[in-house]
Amino acid sequence: MERTISTDDLSSHADSEHHGSAVRLENVTKRYGDDSLPAVDDVSLTIDPGELVILLGPSGSGKTTLLKMINRLYEPTSGQIWIDNTEVHDLKPPQLRRHIGYVIQQSGLFPHMRVADNIAVVPKLLGWDKKRIARRVDELLALVDLPPQTYRRRYPSQLSGGEQQRVGLARALAAEPTTMLMDEPFGALDAITRAHLQDELLRIHRQLEQTVLFVTHDIEEAVRLAQKIVVMRDGRVVQYDTPVRIVTQPANEFVAELVGADDVLRRMSLLPVDLAIEPLAHFAANGVPEISRDSYLRDALSQLVESGADHLVVVDNNDHPVGALSLESIQRAAAPPEHPATPAAVAD
Amino acid sequence: MSKLDLSYLIDHRGHVWALTVDHIELSLTALVIALPIAIVLGVLAVRFRPLSWPILTLVGILYTIPSLAFLAFLIPSAGIGRKPALIILVVYAQVFLVRNIITGLNGVNPDTLEAARGVGMTGAQVFWKVWLPLALPVIIAGIRIALVTIIGIASITAWINAGGLGDLLFVGINRDYPAMVLAGVVAIVALALVTDLGIRLIEWLTPVARARRAGGA
Numbered sequence: 367m368e369r370t371i372s373t374d375d376l377s378s379h380a381d382s383e384h385h386g387s388a389v390r391l392e393n394v395t396k397r398y399g400d401d402s403l404p405a406v407d408d409v410s411l412t413i414d415p416g417e418l419v420i421l422l423g424p425s426g427s428g429k430t431t432l433l434k435m436i437n438r439l440y441e442p443t444s445g446q447i448w449i450d451n452t453e454v455h456d457l458k459p460p461q462l463r464r465h466i467g468y469v470i471q472q473s474g475l476f477p478h479m480r481v482a483d484n485i486a487v488v489p490k491l492l493g494w495d496k497k498r499i500a501r502r503v504d505e506l507l508a509l510v511d512l513p514p515q516t517y518r519r520r521y522p523s524q525l526s527g528g529e530q531q532r533v534g535l536a537r538a539l540a541a542e543p544t545t546m547l548m549d550e551p552f553g554a555l556d557a558i559t560r561a562h563l564q565d566e567l568l569r570i571h572r573q574l575e576q577t578v579l580f581v582t583h584d585i586e587e588a589v590r591l592a593q594k595i596v597v598m599r600d601g602r603v604v605q606y607d608t609p610v611r612i613v614t615q616p617a618n619e620f621v622a623e624l625v626g627a628d629d630v631l632r633r634m635s636l637l638p639v640d641l642a643i644e645p646l647a648h649f650a651a652n653g654v655p656e657i658s659r660d661s662y663l664r665d666a667l668s669q670l671v672e673s674g675a676d677h678l679v680v681v682d683n684n685d686h687p688v689g690a691l692s693l694e695s696i697q698r699a700a701a702p703p704e705h706p707a708t709p710a711a712v713a714d
Numbered sequence: 715m716s717k718l719d720l721s722y723l724i725d726h727r728g729h730v731w732a733l734t735v736d737h738i739e740l741s742l743t744a745l746v747i748a749l750p751i752a753i754v755l756g757v758l759a760v761r762f763r764p765l766s767w768p769i770l771t772l773v774g775i776l777y778t779i780p781s782l783a784f785l786a787f788l789i790p791s792a793g794i795g796r797k798p799a800l801i802i803l804v805v806y807a808q809v810f811l812v813r814n815i816i817t818g819l820n821g822v823n824p825d826t827l828e829a830a831r832g833v834g835m836t837g838a839q840v841f842w843k844v845w846l847p848l849a850l851p852v853i854i855a856g857i858r859i860a861l862v863t864i865i866g867i868a869s870i871t872a873w874i875n876a877g878g879l880g881d882l883l884f885v886g887i888n889r890d891y892p893a894m895v896l897a898g899v900v901a902i903v904a905l906a907l908v909t910d911l912g913i914r915l916i917e918w919l920t921p922v923a924r925a926r927r928a929g930g931a
């Protein structure tokens with residue numbers, strides 16, 4: 367039975383300040399047919415408020431199914447899903463969905479509505495007044511970097527693929543949801559446009575701090591965006607961890623292969639310089655190139671190669687030297703992971 | 715009828731106009747009855763896919779019955795006058811209406827409909843705000859073809875005293891009065907053309923058509 371309960375939990379009311387919801391899955395299973403293998407198999411998962419979590423896995427591993435159970439486009443065969451303290455099953459689906467942003471790959475926009483009307487869909491469903499909606503539409507267009515005067519009155523067919531996805535993102539953000547579900551939103555875009563939109567998403571997420579569940583099967587996209595990655599295979603969660611740990615300590619060979627853990631450049635672009643830092647005392651600090659403590663090993667390596675220096679000085683945010691890096695220390699820190707199923711590398 | 719003798723059309727324009735109004739009334743009545751039936755059949759076929767083949771086949775077969783034979787067949791049960799005429803017009807209109815309702819609704823991208831549900835529309839909102847508007851140009855095209863067909867067939871139903879511009883044809887033929895026949899033909903063709911243009915204008919004004927024009931496609 368469905369009770370009508372408040373959706374207050376699901377969206378923030380403060381105008382400028384947002385925060386994310388906690389999303390929790392408990393033993394969630396989905397079967398499409400009675401005798402078929404489950405598309406999602408007994409998944410339990412807790413996503414902290416405001417986290418950007420990537421669902422990563424090969425085609426058919428159940429990512430979309432998992433996502434669509436959260437906004438009840440699909441119903442789980444068994445198990446429970448909570449957003450903050452509300453079990454999603456206790457809300458009427460339309461009510462629930464108006465408080466969860468939803469972005470899909472293509473054809474997500476309504477082709478017969480202008481950009482402004484597309485973005486206004488959810489506020490209209492929520493009964494906002496016209497002035498507030500108009501203000502919000504312009505605000506959102508600006509947020510996704512589309513000048514309102516130019517874009518408000520366009521139809522989706524008058525937009526490039528990248529612009530369409532920006533509008534899709536704006537539409538999903540319209541009613542200030544605290545949870546966002548994104549199913550391969552940038553999958554159909556060229557590499558440059560995709561990188562732009564990834565940056566925008568990161569910027570918006572930093573600003574609004576919603577909880578984001580983002581499906582992709584592109585590992586580059588995953589490590590670029592993720593605070594945590596959920597690796598899925600055959601409907602199960604194989605590993606749920608930070609990108610760094612997934613790449614340096616893959617749970618098994620499947621994960622290692624999926625994320626390309628053996629790719630040294632990928633590891634180095636994920637590992638912070640902190641891991642390779644050496645005491646400063648060994649080096650003379652004069653005229654040696656500096657590198658920020660927030661950089662990654664890959665940045666350090668390119669700087670070493672470019673400058674021709676044999677070491678770099680690591681500085682903190684106040685430009686104080688805190689340590690040094692050398693080619694050897696980078697090599698040590700970026701050494702291949704030892705994952706259980708892979709035979710240990712033979713040392714020279 | 716060797717030359718275009720428009721004398722009847724000009725001399726009796728009041729009578730021709732009255733018959734035109736009558737013709738429009740008969741045609742629109744038929745459309746108003748036909749449309750709800752077609753909507754029910756069309757929506758049934760879209761909702762329950764296995765039904766669409768039998769429904770389309772039925773309305774297709776009914777359309778192939780020659781109109782005079784259909785009329786003769788109806789006289790014993792429905793008599794003559796408006797009633798049997800309306801029955802025939804409603805039946806013939808189904809094929810265009812039902813076919814285009816089904817094609818229109820099924821032609822809408824299912825991902826777009828899922829997106830509509832995904833942002834929080836109720837079933838009714840999805841239908842009225844997204845599904846129907848997107849299917850509308852095809853459905854309206856069906857209405858246009860149906861109405862033009864009705865207007866044509868409604869001139870034959872004058873044979874069973876259903877009235878309308880067909881009177882001019884049958885009376886004119888009986889009296890061997892070509893100018894009267896010509897007046898009927900001109901009025902019927904004009905009415906069909908105006909109807910066609912009028913409904914095309916409506917199609918042109920739908921949101922989908924606007925979006926398409928804007929997109930340059």
Ligand SMILES: Nc1ncnc2c1ncn2[C@@H]1O[C@H](COP(=O)(O)OP(=O)(O)OP(=O)(O)O)[C@@H](O)[C@H]1O
Nearest residue numbers: 398399405423424425426427428429430431432583
């Ligand atoms: N509507 C459906 N009916 C029946 N089976 C389905 C349906 N949707 C998905 N499946 C099955 O469930 C499994 C998981 O599919 P899902 O779409 O969740 O995978 P995915 O990880 O999103 O894949 P992709 O990366 O290709 O989008 C697949 O085996 C698929 O065939």
Ligand SMILES: [Mg+2]
Nearest residue numbers: 429430431549
């Ligand atoms: Mg998918």
